[in-house]
Amino acid sequence: MNDFPTPAEVDALRLSLEVAARSVGFSLPLAVLAAWLLTRARFPGRSVLDAFVHLPLVLPPVAVGYVLLIVFGINGAVGGWLRDRLGIQLAFTTAGAALATAVMTFPLMVRAIRIALENVDVGLEAAARTLGAGPWDRFFTITLPLMLPGILAGAVTAFAAGLGEFGAVITFTSNIPGVTRTLPLALYTAIQSPGGEAVALRLAILSLVLGLSGLLAAELLARRMRRFLGR
Amino acid sequence: MLRVSVLKRRDGFTLRAEFDAPTPGIVALFGRSGCGKTTLVNLISGLLTPDEGSVRLNDSVLTDTRSGTAIPVEKRRIGYVFQDPRLFPHFSVLGNLRYGQRRTLARHSISFDEVVSLLGLTGLLDRRPHQLSGGERQRVSLGRALLSQPGLLLLDEPLASLDVARREEVLPYLEALRDRLSIPMVYVSHQFDEVLRLATHVVLMESGKVVAQGTLGEVSLRPELRAIVGPDSVGAVLDGVITKTDPARGMADLQVGHGTLYVSLRDVAVGSRVRVQLLARDIILATESPRGLSVQNTLQGVVAEVSDDEHEAVLVKVDIGGAIVLARITQNALEALRLRVGTAVWVLVKAVSTRGHAFRM
Numbered sequence: 001m002n003d004f005p006t007p008a009e010v011d012a013l014r015l016s017l018e019v020a021a022r023s024v025g026f027s028l029p030l031a032v033l034a035a036w037l038l039t040r041a042r043f044p045g046r047s048v049l050d051a052f053v054h055l056p057l058v059l060p061p062v063a064v065g066y067v068l069l070i071v072f073g074i075n076g077a078v079g080g081w082l083r084d085r086l087g088i089q090l091a092f093t094t095a096g097a098a099l100a101t102a103v104m105t106f107p108l109m110v111r112a113i114r115i116a117l118e119n120v121d122v123g124l125e126a127a128a129r130t131l132g133a134g135p136w137d138r139f140f141t142i143t144l145p146l147m148l149p150g151i152l153a154g155a156v157t158a159f160a161a162g163l164g165e166f167g168a169v170i171t172f173t174s175n176i177p178g179v180t181r182t183l184p185l186a187l188y189t190a191i192q193s194p195g196g197e198a199v200a201l202r203l204a205i206l207s208l209v210l211g212l213s214g215l216l217a218a219e220l221l222a223r224r225m226r227r228f229l230g231r
Numbered sequence: 232m233l234r235v236s237v238l239k240r241r242d243g244f245t246l247r248a249e250f251d252a253p254t255p256g257i258v259a260l261f262g263r264s265g266c267g268k269t270t271l272v273n274l275i276s277g278l279l280t281p282d283e284g285s286v287r288l289n290d291s292v293l294t295d296t297r298s299g300t301a302i303p304v305e306k307r308r309i310g311y312v313f314q315d316p317r318l319f320p321h322f323s324v325l326g327n328l329r330y331g332q333r334r335t336l337a338r339h340s341i342s343f344d345e346v347v348s349l350l351g352l353t354g355l356l357d358r359r360p361h362q363l364s365g366g367e368r369q370r371v372s373l374g375r376a377l378l379s380q381p382g383l384l385l386l387d388e389p390l391a392s393l394d395v396a397r398r399e400e401v402l403p404y405l406e407a408l409r410d411r412l413s414i415p416m417v418y419v420s421h422q423f424d425e426v427l428r429l430a431t432h433v434v435l436m437e438s439g440k441v442v443a444q445g446t447l448g449e450v451s452l453r454p455e456l457r458a459i460v461g462p463d464s465v466g467a468v469l470d471g472v473i474t475k476t477d478p479a480r481g482m483a484d485l486q487v488g489h490g491t492l493y494v495s496l497r498d499v500a501v502g503s504r505v506r507v508q509l510l511a512r513d514i515i516l517a518t519e520s521p522r523g524l525s526v527q528n529t530l531q532g533v534v535a536e537v538s539d540d541e542h543e544a545v546l547v548k549v550d551i552g553g554a555i556v557l558a559r560i561t562q563n564a565l566e567a568l569r570l571r572v573g574t575a576v577w578v579l580v581k582a583v584s585t586r587g588h589a590f591r592m
Contacts, residue, residue, distance in 0.1 A: 123313065
């Protein structure tokens with residue numbers, strides 16, 4: 001117990017943070033786009049897109065990982081192309097773990113951003129229009145800043161949830177120490193090894209602390225932004 | 232000239248409106264709540280598109296469904312002051328004011344300093360919208376619209392969200408705008424006193440239709456107005472010029488048509504233009520020159536028209552020479568005096584009854 005944290009634990013923590021951060025960075029712009037399409041755009045197939053975005057919530061994470069393996073695996077339709085053309089490999093890599101995490105946390109993020117967008121007064125956008133602001137101008141000077149509290153809250157929540165993503169990550173990228181063995185995977189490995197209970201407990205507590213601080217940070221941030229906007 | 236001719240169907244409501252208004256000038260869209268006034272200004276602004284029709288401002292076609300013209304809202308250069316101020320909460324007052332100004336390509340004929348001083352915004356520039364009172368917010372909203380250098384300003388009941396005290400605080404600013412800047416305005420209201428104080432032209436609306444239009448003086452004589460404002464607010468609106476003042480008594484001589492009215496009005500200079508509304512219920516008619524009365528105004532005229540009003544009363548239009556006044560009298564009085572078109576009458580107006588009904592224009 002004296003050698004806490006062990007190099008393996010540090011690795012797992014560092015990997016979890018890296019994977020969660022990369023997944024948020026990757027999915028944030030897409031989540032804003034998806035939220036916008038689902039809230040403001042009227043097009044055929046909107047409910048299909050809605051269902052598709054929420055799919056990871058109801059699918060077993062292992063199934064999501066498996067689908068990713070089929071599509072983005074070394075011999076998968078997209079995965080093969082990425083490897084041959086761009087030299088990028090996702091399966092069994094840290095980047096792949098981030099992708100799996102991004103897919104799993106996407107619904108959470110879209111949900112938070114969507115609520116934020118629904119709360120943006122379209123009257124303010126109409127006012128900006130009468131003042132000479134075109135569509136992109138309006139989006140970046142009015143809509144986006146007013147959505148910012150929700151976007152930040154969504155990002156922090158997704159980050160906190162991403163720290164603990166397990167099923168999709170282990171299925172898509174396996175459990176490689178130092179590459180894809182994030183906190184939950186290290187925890188799982190510890191439970192599976194004889195005499196690993198102490199390590200497992202420490203990792204569980206670490207996960208708890210991380211998750212809790214993530215949620216608290218999200219709430220704090222949202223409150224600050226609301227005060228800034230005078231609400 | 233602003234020329235509007237539009238048809239719009241929406242949720243079981245049909246708006247069919249056609250009107251012309253001279254520019255510059257203030258045209259009031261007046262009618263009860265729900266008669267389609269806001270829909271009409273939204274059609275002018277471009278925020279709504281008509282099913283059929285056109286909107287023209289001076290030489291430019293803003294909307295024409297026949298030729299498929301629809302200039303986008305952001306390129307119309309039409310300022311819009313909404314009922315709620317709609318200030319951007321994430322900008323300061325200064326940021327709000329600059330928002331439209333930065334985005335206009337037009338020559339800045341209305342300067343920042345002019346707007347700030349005209350609307351009394353100097354001390355507010357660093358504040359955030361949520362730190363302002365309702366009246367202040369609406370003034371900022373007005374300034375923001377003006378600084379976008381609009382060729383036309385739409386005001387959709389800008390005072391409706393304010394209480395009476397705040398309305399009285401903002402109204403003088405609107406009057407100052409009218410007097411100092413020559414921007415044509417469309418002013419939506421369901422308060423006739425606002426129309427009286429601000430408008431040059433009036434478009435009367437009822438359930439999605441224009442029922443009367445013209446100068447305020449013309450429209451004030453129309454029976455359609457009575458249905459909207461109620462019988463007690465009916466009265467001819469006369470525009471005149473001050474010929475003599477009596478500051479000690481707070482009175483002034485107002486030349487209207489060929490006659491002179493002694494009106495209750497303070498702080499007014501000789502030569503200034505003044506508008507007065509003579510309520511029909513306050514007016515007395517006589518067939519002989521009256522004597523020994525406290526009434527200060529006696530104008531000679533000729534009965535031009537008699538029409539039925541409610542409850543055994545009639546409305547009598549009297550031509551006082553270049554102007555028309557409206558009087559409400561009972562059916563009995565009409566018969567007793569044997570009034571008919573062409574009868575010579577004296578119109579009696581108590582000077583005190585003009586108090587609060589006379590405004591500098």
